[in-house]
Structures are given as structure tokens and as C-alpha cells.
Amino acid sequence: MKHIQTLETRDLCESAKNGGCGECQTSCQSACKTSCGIANQQCENKKEEE
């Protein structure tokens, strides 16, 4: 496309099909301990696929 450049992202709707294994890191169990953010968590399923 000429006017819109779309970045490659994980399709969230698609992720509903195989997601929800619960193996990924608990969000607060890392650096912050004082806020909630899940966007920077890695998907463990994807890691294993690789």
C-alpha cells in the first residue's frame, strides 16, 4: 500500500484459537513489581514452536 504501511503483528483474533496455555511469565514477576503490563511478556508457545 502506498499510504498505509502495516507492521507485522500477532493477530489477536487468531491467537484465540491456540492461545491460553498459561505457560508464559506472570506479568508482575519481573522488573516492575508495581504496575501491570502484559504487552512485554513473551509467548512461551511461540518460543517452543521456534
Added chain:
Amino acid sequence: MIHRFEMDGRYIVLDVCSGSVHVVDETAYRMIGMYPEMGREELIAQALTWSGPEDEAELNEIYDEITALKDAGKLFAPDTFAPMAKELKRRTAGVVKALCLHVAHTCNLNCAYCFASQGKYHGERAVMPFEVGKQALDFLVANSGSRKNLEVDFFGGEPLMNWDVVKRLVEYARGIEKESGKHFRFTLTTNGMLIDDDVIDFANREMSNVVLSLDGRKEIHDRCRVDYAGNGSWEKIVPKFQKLVAARGGKNYYMRGTFTHANPDFLNDIRVMLDLGFNELSMEPVVCAAGDPAALTEEDLPIVLKQYEDLARLMLRRSREGKPFTFYHYMLDLTGGPCIYKRISGCGSGTEYMAVTPWGDLYPCHQFVGEEKFKLGDIWRGVENTETQAEFADCNVYAREECKDCWARLYCSGGCAANAYHATGSVRGVYKYGCELFRKRMECAIWLQCALMEKE
């Protein structure tokens, strides 16, 4: 739902529900904003009145591009996730996979802003006996269901004040990994005062992550992070942190600072961390009661928001100069990030994640320790306060009215229950100041991803 923002001439459109990120030109940016309310002819007639360079044919082209993305589910995707909100927690009910072990409710520093009241959590000073820690690990394994990866954070107070127990617990856990089919990931959070060669060797071997508390500039750090005689700790800890990080061999760590009303211009502290040779950084707003002298004020807010923008610019510049560094909240992995279940399920406090006191009591998370009514049970009998646990199990992004119209809801998953409780008196509340900061951080993180992908 979409969210549009512009920074330094980059026009970015986020499609909230599909997770798509689009970098667009200015005319497309404006047209996307009006697209839901107007048909083709009306929108193009409108766009022709703007001072953009596009002629009618090009505006039609933009309209077609927008429509194609909408048809592909990458723009204006509907929110169909609400029915899934409780699904992950239902699937994982009764499963515990992460514990925050409060191995020492005592501290060798007397930090003015400590949310844990100098490590005591409003109670008595105590250290966790080995037997309590061992039972906590057994409790975790026994309640972890089919989860393979278990997380244990050694926390305090100051965990190095009970270092021998930490080491014995790690050894015990490693010893039961094979028979239980589990893998432990350990984290150590420390103020650094007691770091020595033994700590460095052991932590760098066994801890998948270490969180090192440093607030940045010496005068900022020493303003709050003092010993009981009132002496600053910066001079003592910085060389120890440098030695530990140098020996870490690339394993994860975070240099974690806290910023307060005294330093809303925290980018200056991040620069000091960089100058000291640290490049995996985290800087968090202070958690304290409103009215506390350290608390961030409304006047601080624009300063803080600007720091986040300037931080993203600094990261871009440094990356292009071949001197990249990471900032915890900007580590967005757009292709390998969490699935939708994780994004709507909340942080897991009180369900898959709990804190354990030195005497074995269970709390929903480290920030609720000492709040007696939130005590869930203990590591021998398990969770008995099922009413409180149910309250946490129901915490998700759709449980909060305020989150329904927020574009960032799938990045924060409803926010921190402790922050919400302290701000509103309810774990289902919303800490609005924190939301402002969070949204700005996400804009900056997405902006940075977009900028890094551009060719110079």
C-alpha cells in the same frame, strides 16, 4: 476501535482488537479518523478541502486502502473477546505457577518511600526459615497442575539478609525439578548492600533475572535510599552492581529505579544509569499514599509524560548509533507477544501468583502483604479465604467499566489490583494516574517499534 497518535511527524494508527499497527501519511491519518462516520463521497469531499498534496484520485486510493484493511480485519475490528474474559482463569483454576517469597521482612536500608514500610510490611521483622521456604516450594509444585515453568522471586525486605536460606532453597528446588517435571525460574530483587563474590557467582548461575535497585543520580538515590544512620547507599552499591552485571554474561537483569515527586525528570536518572554502563533499565513511578511527600502530583504529570517521549527518542538515537539499551516498558514484541487470553486475564495475582510471608501466609501479591483482610491462607492448608480469591479471579479487563473504552486495555489487561485498591478502595477500581502513564508508555513503545523498522 482504533487509536491514533502522532509524534515527531510519524502518524500511527493502532487497531485495538486485531492488534494491528499502521504507519500512515497525514492525509490517511485524518481520513481514518473520519472513516466510521462518513461514506466515500462525503469523506473525499471533506479531504479535498484540506491542504494536503493528494488529488481526488489519490484520495480515492487512500479510501480503498482503508477499506481493504477493514475488510481484512486489520482496521475497526470488533471486540469479540468479552466472552473469553474468564476462560483462561477457568482453564487454570486452582493452578499456582508463581510465588513471591518474602524471605526477609527486614532491610538494611531505611528508604523513605518504601511501600513495604522498610521491609516489615507493617508487621514484625522476620526472616523465612528454610523449612517454610521448602514447604512453599512443595506447595507450588503440588498446585502447579500441568504447568512446567514455575517462577519464584526472592523478595523482601532485603533477601540477601537471608542469603543462606535463598541458596538452600534454590538447591532444594533444583533437586526436585527432574522428579516433578518442573523447571524453576528464579529472580532476585536486591538493594545491593550485601552483594559479594559469593552472591555474584550464585545469582549469575541460578537466577534467570536479577532486579537491582538504583534510582539514578547520586543525589536522587541518596535522598531516599539511606541506611538507618541516614547515610546514602549509592557509593556502596554502584561498584557492586557493576561487578555483578559485568560477570553476568549476558543473562537478564534490570537496573530498576523508582521516581518520585523529587525527580519527575527521571530521564536524567536513566542517563546516569547508562553512563555507569547499565543498559537493561526499568524506571517505575513510586507507589505511596496520596499526600505522601514522595507522591507524584498533577503538576508532575506533564513532566513525566515528556520524559517518556524523550526516552523513546533517546532509545532510537542510541540504537542508530549502535549503542542500544532496553527499557522494560518499551519491550514490545509485536509478533511474539502474549495471546488474547493473557491480554484480557489480568496479572494473575491471587490466583496463579501469590506472595508468601516469612511465616508461610499466602497473600494475593507482594503489595497486599500486611493487609490482613487479604490473607488467603497458608502454604500448609492452601487457600482458605475463597471469597477474597474469587474477587481476584474475577479481575480482568472486562470487569472494569473504565477499561471498556480504553484503547490500551489489551496492553495492560486491566491494570494492577493493588494500585486500584490503594487508589479507590476496590481491587476492581482504576488508578487513573497510573493509566495516564501507562497509555503514554504504550504510545512511546509502539512509536519506537515503528521508528526502528524504518530505513534510515
